[in-house]
Every structure is written in C-alpha cells, then in structure tokens.
Amino acid sequence: MFQLDSLISDFPILDQTIQGRRLVYLDNAATTQKPMAVLLASRHYYEAVNSNIHRGTHYLARLATEAFEKARQTVAGHLNAATPDEVIFTSGTTDGINLVANVLALSGRIRPGDEILISTLEHHSNIVPWQMLCERTGGVLKIIPCHEDGSLDQEAFLALLNERTRILSLTWISNSFGTVNPIAEMTAAAKNAGALVLIDAAQATAHMHINVQALGIDFLALSGHKVYAPTGIGVLWGRADVLNSLPPWRGGGEMIKEVTFEKTSYNELPFKFEAGTPNIEGAIALAAALDFLNGTGLSAIQKHERELIRSAADALSSIPGIRFYGPDDRAGALSFNVEGVHQYDLGTLMDQMGVAVRTGHHCCQPLMARFGITGTVRASFAVYNTDKDVEALAEAVGRSVAMLR
Template identity: 45%
Template sequence: MSVSADTRPLDVVADFPAIPAGYAYLDTAATAQKPRPVLDAIARGYGETYATVHRGVYQRSADMTLAFEAARRRVAEFIGAGSPDEIVFTRGATEGINLVAQCWAGTQLKAGDRILLSMLEHHSNIVPWQMVAERVGAAIDVVPLTADGRIDLDAMERMLRPEHKLVALAHVSNVLGSVLDVSRAVALAHKVGAKILIDGCQAVARLPVDVTKLGCDFYVFSGHKLYGPTGIGVLWGRGELLEAMPPYQGGGSMIDRVTFERTTYAPPPGRFEAGTPHIVGVLGLHAAIDYVAGIGLDAIHAHETALVAAARDGLERINSVTLFGPEDSAGIVSFAIEGVHPHDIGTILDEERVAIRAGHHCAQPLMERLGVPATARASFGVYNSAADVDALVRGLERVSRIFG
C-alpha cells in the first residue's frame, strides 16, 4: 500500500545528520533530532568561544554573556513575552513546573484550596502538584475528556469554583495530539481567580505561541522537543508573579548580597537560575528557535497536519488498528493493534527502520481512561515525509501478518 500526503515537502531532512536515507524517525514527540545549525552552535559554544557568563571581566566572558542574554531576548520574542526578564532558563519543562509548584503554589496555597488538572496530563504536570497538595493540604480535581480526546472545557467550566487557585493544562497532548483552546481555558480559570500554567512542550515546535495574547500566567517548554539540546528549558511567568516568588535553589548568581546573618536575592530571572547555567544549551536553543522560525510555524503545522491525516487514513485501512485522539491532532498519532503489545509493534517496526514510541508515555491516568496499558505512538517533525508514512503503514501491515 502506498500512502501519499498532500504536503508541500519541507525538504529539510539533509539538515539532520542523525536521519540517514530510508530511516523513518517518528518519535519527535519524545525528542526531536537536531539540525546542523544547532549542532554547529553547540560545537562553537564548547569550542572557540567557550567561557563562563555573568562573572568574568575578560572579553571572551563578556562576549559569551552577551550571547547568553541575546538568547533570552530571542526566546522572549519567540513566545511573545512582555520582557526578557520573564524568561527563566531551566533544565526542562519538568523543572519549570516544579519551580512554579514549589515557589508559587507551595507558598500561596493552603488547606482547603484546590488545583485543577486534566485527564491527559503528562506525569510532570501531575506529580509536582500532588507533592504540593499533600504538603499544604490542598485537593486536586481532574477535568474529563471529550469523546475525541480533548480537554472538556464545558466540564471544566462546571467544575471550577473559587477554591481553585491553580489550573495546569497541556497545550497539546503528548499522547493524543489534541490541542487545547488555551484562551478559553485561561478565561475560565481567571473567572474564579485561579492562576493557570500551560505545558507547551508539544506546542512550541508545532504552533505559533504568544503568551501575552493567550493570557496565561505561566508557560513552560523544553528545548529538546524544539530541535534544540537536551538539558535546557524555559519557564515564562508574569513579571509580577515571578517578582513575588521566593527562589527555588540557593547558590551563586541568584544573590544580591550574602552574609552569615542574612542573604538578599537577585531580581528575576537571576533569582531562579542558581549556579553556572547550561550556557551552551542556551546557545543551542537560540539556534533551534532561529531554525524553526526560518521555516515558519504555520508551514510546520500545515506539513505535520497533512502527515497526520495521511497516517490516520493509512492506519484506518488496517482492520485490527484502533486510533486514539482527534482527527486534527497536532503532529501525533497514537494507536493500538488488537492482540499485539505496543512494545512488540515498536520492535517489529524497528526492524523495518521505523522508530516510534511504545508505552504509557508518562501518562498512566490517560492510559487507564483509554482502557489500555499502553499505546504505540508515531509523531512527526519537519524532517518527515509521505515516504515515512508509507514505511509506517507497511511496517504495521507486517505486524498484522505476523500476529495473524
């Protein structure tokens, strides 16, 4: 069977040295491959330009500091932040969520307050809130999903009460690819006085994001899902909220003055960036944002949407396949084959040089809601093509033959 996607090919696979000819990398939702401009930026950062930041008085350190802060400005521009000082560099989205959980929720919430999550959240957007709730005596409520796997905002509207102080939701589901109407979710949260955090890990590489227009209070994402390095992420927070939050960790760089009697802290974002930062990771993130912006997020979204449509069409023709999530999912297709464990699907596809994710995707409550222990997941990126969809479908036809 041949499956063709009506796309205008981005034709950028040559930029990605980790993807050889004939290899279908369909695990971008877990981590994206890195284009040469990112690899080059990392090599330069660790090579001829390397130095520390915010400390040295020598020229190379000053130059690296300028590059580091230029990256912060680029991130702010990329997501529509009001000021670069609202951009906090973290190790990833997980650390960004934990930072808000400890420094905002942990200091603002009290016994009797409530936190609202959804059924499709990643464990990183569940466990930190559970830890805080247990410590302060708050409770957690869970918004159900619509029949096609979207966060049910009508149900959310009915559930919200003044006791809800925080809402935390995924912009795009890492399992179902369903896209949240963030503006409506924000309006509902703010109507009862709650703050709202959006997990943008799966969104920033696929959709244009403007946090000012969205109106949320916190937004987090990871660099490695945006074609950048691992170990670097971003927390955006409203300036007044960051200013009122205590630091997350103590150490160098986050201080104003230290004495044994008393320490005062630097203003945001430095207050939340203790220690020597992931300097080269920040440079790589800057290069990744430039790369994505050069292609255009509208073009990327259109490309991935066409690939998803082609993949769903091809998989629906295999009788034993069950598809999960909405038809217009953003770059992600999760599925199961009757009688075949997703790990076996992944293993056989690997023999066909097709790389997918198989497991619970750090979303065990969602798996329970879907009634399966795990799913297989194909997720697309800028480097994928109709040929990769064809390879996926051929591989799954082989899986069906092997398991009868």
C-alpha cells in the same frame, strides 16, 4: 512552502540505515533531531566562546555572557514576552513545572482546601509536582475528565472552577493523543475564577505559534529537546508581576544580591530563579533552534505536519482491528492500537523495518487507565518527515500485524 528535500539534508542523523533500511524517525514527541545550525551553535560555543557568564571581566566571559543573554532575548521574542526578564532558563518542562509548584508552596498561596486543577491528558510531569504540593499544603487536586475522542469535557471543566481554584495547569497538546486544548478559552475562564494559569507547552512549541501575552496566561514551560535543541535546556516564562511576588526556590550563586551569615538579599528577575551556573551552551543552541523554526516558517511546518498525520491515519485505517486515540484534528502525534496485538511487540517489529515509533504509556498512565489500556503505539511527526515516511509506517504496521496474528 519550505523546500523539504534540502531541509532533510540539514539533519545528518537521518542519513543512515537501521537494520539495512532507511531510517524513518517517527518518535519526535519523545525528542526531535537537531539541524546543522543547532549542532554548529553548540560546537562553536565550546570551541570559541566557552566561559562562565555574568561574573567575569575577561574577553571570553564577556562573549559568553552576551551570547547567553542574546539567547534569552531570542526566546522572549519567540514567545512575545513583555521583557526578556520574564524568561527563566531551566533544564526542561519538568523543571519549570516543579519550580512553579515549589515556589507556590513556599509562598503560602496554597492553603488547606485550596484546589489545583489539571486534566486527564497530562504527562506525569504535570501531575506529580501538584500531588507533592497538595501533600505539603493540604491542597486538593481536581481532574478535568475527557471524552471518548480524547478532547476535554468543557462542561465539567467549568463546573470544577470555583472560588477555591488557585491554579489551572494544563497541557496545550497531549503528548499521547495529539489533542489540542482550547487554551485561550480555558485560560479566560480560569482567570475569571481568580486562578493562576500554567501551560505545559512541551509538545506545542514545535507545532504552534506562541503569544504569551495574547493568551493571558501566567506561566508557560517548554523543553528545548522537543523543538530541535539539545536535551537539558528549557524555559519557564512567567509574568513579571507574578514572578516578582514569589520567593526563590534554589539557593546559590547568581540568585543573590548580597550574602552575609546573618541574611541574604535576592537578585532581580530573571536571576532570582537561576541559581548556579546555567546550561550556557544549551541556551545558545535553543536560540539557534528557534531561529531555525522561525526561518523555516511555523505556519508552513504546521500545515505540513498535519497533512502527514491525516495521511498516516488514512493509510492505517484499512488495517483490521485498528483503533485511533484522540480527536481527528490532532497535532504532533498519532496514537493507536491494533486488536489482539501488544503495542510493544508491534513497535519491536517495526524497528526491524527501520521505523522508529514509541510504545507504552508515554508517561500518561492515568490517561491510559481512563481508556482501559496499558499503552499505545505512537507515531509522532516533525518538520523533516515526508510522505515516504508515512508509506513506510503503513507498510511496517501492516506487515508486523500480519506476523503477529
């Protein structure tokens, strides 16, 4: 088991008070805080390495290029990619999903009547790009429903799969409810139907081991800021054969081999999909975050966080009128409402007690509509959260509910 006390001290932002109280940060599904290793990696890049990459022959350009490509190798190792060339740096999960949706439209693979399959649990970033794709191509968006406990209806999923299904795009962990979807099983079924599979791993990356080859998927998108790295950096992993078969999306520098006014030839992977100057510092810091994650131990982190979520659910369950959303076996987040109390009012009062949670629809309005609510209170957990944080959460919810009723 990792040493929690020394680990917490590695996150300087947590060493402060809010409204005169110790900060209890439980908004990790929105963004995680950054350990010193990540902060120092960012600072070192700008203080000692800063230069553009790939095109320069001078010393700093070589240093920056080496650090950037080493970061790609780190990501590839973390995901168990077949080759670093399968790792495309993006600005985040949203960017990665949009990249896939756009290149599929450009490729002509989606024709009128073809079906795109997503689920009720999806974040807007895994809904809207596919709606836009369908508008352009005449494709049809199909939705996997969920049960009352927030788990996906697997019978309905299998019934929706057919010879017209072109892609299954699915979240691994629901950012709202903490539902963990059976990705491997659903991927196998989708592949048997001849569909491509994209996994939104924005929430999963900080909580789960990822082996893209073992999963059998075609694409996986993630965001750095959900996994202790800065904002503005993410990854799209794709199988090399699939990526090679697709056209580039954005045009500009780096993604080309040769340009004339008559014709342009495109670069090889991964550069074909990395037009323009990338977020060099972000990629280096993301690698530092993944090193931190693996050095701490993902299995230990997963066990620690799930124990905290179960403790939080137990501590809150005595509050009259509380309702939890999602299955009992959650990951990352605990979402709830209290009868007669608006989630925004509850979150506002909790902030006055130093407890940071998220309120609202969490960019999942269709999911909220499915349950007939406008939003929830969401407490989401990370490696640095403690039993004291759970106690503070329960106390803040209890006191706030008493004031609001």
